[in-house]
Amino acid sequence: MECFANRDPSDGMLKDTREDHQTDPPTLWFVGNTNNSRRLKVVFIYFEDEGRIQIKTCYEANAEELRIYEKYRRE
Numbered sequence: 001m002e003c004f005a006n007r008d009p010s011d012g013m014l015k016d017t018r019e020d021h022q023t024d025p026p027t028l029w030f031v032g033n034t035n036n037s038r039r040l041k042v043v044f045i046y047f048e049d050e051g052r053i054q055i056k057t058c059y060e061a062n063a064e065e066l067r068i069y070e071k072y073r074r075e
Contacts, residue, residue, distance in 0.1 A: 003032025003042045003058070011073045016043065031061045031069040041065050 007030065016027040029043040041061040045054045061069070 002034045003030070003040050004053075006033045006035070012075060014069065014072055027056060030073070031066060039066065041069075 011030065013028045013030045016022075016029060021027050023045055025045055025047060027043060027045055029041060031039055031041050033039060039061045040058050042058045043056045045056065046052075047054065
């Protein structure tokens, strides 16, 4: 929850387009900071009609995930 609270609203969220990870609604992810400045990759599904978020996983972001997020987060 800290990562959601600490996100910059101008940063986008990325959609997981890998075939093995397809969900309805789509799986989204972002890299956010905890209150202790840990950089975590947060993977979740947003059920808009219910106003509910289901977190699929959350872990320390690796270098490749950070690179991808930095490159595409504002598109």
